[in-house]
Amino acid sequence: MDANELLIWARGPGFDIALTIFVVGMLLRLLEVLALGKKPDLSAPRGSGPEGAVRTLIARTLPRKTVFDKEPLRIINGYVLHIGFFIVLFLYGPHIAFFESFLGFGWPALPSGIVDAISAITILSLIAALVFRMNNNVMRFLSTPGDYIAWAVTLLPVLTGYLAYNHLLLPYTLMLALHLLSVELLLVVAPFTKLTHMFSFAMARWYQGYQAGRRGVES
Amino acid sequence: MSAPSVEKGIQFIKGQIDAPVASFFSACVHCGLCAEACLFFTETGDPKYTPINKVEPMRRIWESEFTLFGKLKSMLGMGEKVDEATFAEWETLVYDGCTLCGRCSLVCPVGNDISGMIRKVREGFAAAGHAPEGLIGASTRAVEIGSPMGVKLPAVKAQIKHLQQDTGLDAPLDVKGAEYMVLLSSMEIMNFPEYLEAIARIMKQAGKTWTIASKAFEATNSGIQIGVSDIAKVLVSRIVDAAEELGVKTVISPECGHAFTAIRWDGANLIGRPYNFEVKHILEVLDEFVEQGLIKTEGKEDAKVTYHDPCQIARKGGVVKQPRNLLNKIANNFVEMEDGGEMNWCCGGGGGVSANERADEVKLTAFNKKKSQLQALGVDTLVTACANCRLTLEEGLEENEMDMPIVGLTEMLAEYLVEDKKEEA
Numbered sequence: 001m002d003a004n005e006l007l008i009w010a011r012g013p014g015f016d017i018a019l020t021i022f023v024v025g026m027l028l029r030l031l032e033v034l035a036l037g038k039k040p041d042l043s044a045p046r047g048s049g050p051e052g053a054v055r056t057l058i059a060r061t062l063p064r065k066t067v068f069d070k071e072p073l074r075i076i077n078g079y080v081l082h083i084g085f086f087i088v089l090f091l092y093g094p095h096i097a098f099f100e101s102f103l104g105f106g107w108p109a110l111p112s113g114i115v116d117a118i119s120a121i122t123i124l125s126l127i128a129a130l131v132f133r134m135n136n137n138v139m140r141f142l143s144t145p146g147d148y149i150a151w152a153v154t155l156l157p158v159l160t161g162y163l164a165y166n167h168l169l170l171p172y173t174l175m176l177a178l179h180l181l182s183v184e185l186l187l188v189v190a191p192f193t194k195l196t197h198m199f200s201f202a203m204a205r206w207y208q209g210y211q212a213g214r215r216g217v218e219s
Numbered sequence: 220m221s222a223p224s225v226e227k228g229i230q231f232i233k234g235q236i237d238a239p240v241a242s243f244f245s246a247c248v249h250c251g252l253c254a255e256a257c258l259f260f261t262e263t264g265d266p267k268y269t270p271i272n273k274v275e276p277m278r279r280i281w282e283s284e285f286t287l288f289g290k291l292k293s294m295l296g297m298g299e300k301v302d303e304a305t306f307a308e309w310e311t312l313v314y315d316g317c318t319l320c321g322r323c324s325l326v327c328p329v330g331n332d333i334s335g336m337i338r339k340v341r342e343g344f345a346a347a348g349h350a351p352e353g354l355i356g357a358s359t360r361a362v363e364i365g366s367p368m369g370v371k372l373p374a375v376k377a378q379i380k381h382l383q384q385d386t387g388l389d390a391p392l393d394v395k396g397a398e399y400m401v402l403l404s405s406m407e408i409m410n411f412p413e414y415l416e417a418i419a420r421i422m423k424q425a426g427k428t429w430t431i432a433s434k435a436f437e438a439t440n441s442g443i444q445i446g447v448s449d450i451a452k453v454l455v456s457r458i459v460d461a462a463e464e465l466g467v468k469t470v471i472s473p474e475c476g477h478a479f480t481a482i483r484w485d486g487a488n489l490i491g492r493p494y495n496f497e498v499k500h501i502l503e504v505l506d507e508f509v510e511q512g513l514i515k516t517e518g519k520e521d522a523k524v525t526y527h528d529p530c531q532i533a534r535k536g537g538v539v540k541q542p543r544n545l546l547n548k549i550a551n552n553f554v555e556m557e558d559g560g561e562m563n564w565c566c567g568g569g570g571g572v573s574a575n576e577r578a579d580e581v582k583l584t585a586f587n588k589k590k591s592q593l594q595a596l597g598v599d600t601l602v603t604a605c606a607n608c609r610l611t612l613e614e615g616l617e618e619n620e621m622d623m624p625i626v627g628l629t630e631m632l633a634e635y636l637v638e639d640k641k642e643e644a
Binding site: 028029032033034035036037038039041042043044046056057060063064066067070071074075078136137138139140141142143144147192194196197200201203204205206207208209211215216217218219 | 240251266
């Protein structure tokens with residue numbers, strides 16, 4: 001199998017398989033959560049649960065001062081990493097074209113040069129995240145192999161994309177094929193690692209916010 | 220109840236895992252920020268106190284029992300086990316190293332209610348026979364005698380008699396149809412009788428009917444702290460039965476943090492039905508009285524005062540603005556502690572820690588947070604609204620040779636009632 005054939009496989013059947021595993025796996029993980037259900041709260045409410053849930057869903061995106069003051073770099077890096085990743089994923093022209101082929105509609109792209117710079121920043125931010133994880137005693141203590149696997153499968157698509165765009169290290173076709181394969185690896189691995197947080201964070205915030213809203217407490 | 224065992228512990232933890240808990244474990248990214256919110260971590264620097272680590276046994280059970288991937292791992296012998304050693308190792312983290320203060324839950328970026336999970340996991344630890352002696356003793360006394368400190372009705376009656384003799388005020392027992400039923404904490408009966416006197420004065424001026432139920436004067440609930448819902452239910456039922464028997468409109472939770480959580484939020488769920496009466500914290504009631512002009516104050520405290528928010532009342536109970544409204548009425552120089560309000564730092568003795576002698580040392584280490592907060596403020600008087608916080612703070616201040624009076628907000632308010640001033644004049 002040469003680079004062209006690899007690319008064709010990665011674009012076609014490879015991607016379909018990976019996407020299927022991602023969708024089915026994620027649905028399974030989320031249904032596993034929801035299936036457990038929740039007993040109704042019989043205490044007299046002081047406020048609205050749904051209002052609290054929506055508030056927490058949005059508000060928790062920002063850090064509280066008390067923790068931000070202690071760990072500003074880790075928290076800022078978290079934003080850079082997430083925002084960078086989303087810009088590269090959703091605002092790069094060829095990615096939008098790819099989504100358009102599925103969805104039937106597209107959206108405006110950022111100039112490639114800017115996305116290129118942002119992907120470089122995202123790579124640096126991911127490396128910083130690893131350095132934090134290995135050097136902070138709490139993070140090191142909490143870390144499991146799953147954390148490092150999740151880190152690696154997140155880095156690879158950004159890194160291979162950057163290398164492919166800049167024609168570095170390997171011939172373009174091969175690097176592009178590796179880029180797609182790394183995306184597929186991410187899709188396959190995501191449902192079975194902490195990367196489930198891409199969806200479950202909303203449930204977690206909802207549940208905590210709902211209870212807080214009912215009780216009329218901050219969340 | 221059957222004898223405690225590891226199997227029972229695991230069963231109980233399984234029984235506590237619902238969709239919220241599963242969503243929390245699925246969302247955790249091991250960012251470690253919860254540690255920065257936890258005074259047991261900040262004051263010891265030991266990462267084992269990272270809040271999410273305290274529920275690791277629960278996470279293992281969730282993964283192996285409620286996820287397909289985890290079940291596969293277990294079948295292949297790769298799952299992480301929960302056994303006797305796990306319970307033994309985590310026991311001190313779950314009970315001694317957590318006051319259920321809830322700061323961690325408010326800083327978690329993905330929104331995990333970690334302290335809620337620690338409360339739940341305690342059910343399993345108690346069932347596995349891994350609860351601290353101090354809390355077992357308190358719970359046993361609460362069920363058998365009626366109070367975790369072993370206080371009986373005659374002690375309450377003696378206090379009422381003192382009140383009648385010293386002030387001419389009354390604290391009526393078992394009055395049917397009274398508007399308010401006042402609950403007390405053991406500590407208020409034994410250590411802080413000022414509270415009852417303050418209530419008697421305030422109720423008199425507000426012109427409200429109130430009563431103390433001889434069958435249910437005790438508000439505290441060790442079952443909530445140790446994590447035994449059966450015990451918590453027995454203790455809450457006493458209050459519910461008494462309130463419904465007397466036909467009161469509102470039950471007033473005293474200056475005690477976890478008692479408010481127990482009766483206000485957990486109670487109806489423990490007995491399996493909503494109440495026929497309202498539950499309010501005393502500070503909510505006082506703030507209403509002031510708002511409605513039922514009680515009037517005169518004069519103000521000149522000393523520099525600050526307010527220590529009891530976690531269960533502020534962060535978890537939503538009673539935040541009321542103490543500030545009240546303090547601003549009666550104090551000229553009220554200053555906020557750093558992070559005051561919803562994000563206030565715990566005294567270190569909540570969640571059953573103060574009833575657990577084994578935790579005395581770590582509790583005093585945790586107190587260093589409050590110590591540095593108080594030193595930074597340089598206040599003359601510390602006001603709070605929880606007898607347990609008050610005792611923990613008094614102990615911490617004494618240990619650190621810091622001389623500072625600590626007063627309950629209710630009694631402080633009572634001192635500035637207009638009527639009392641006139642009577643004294």
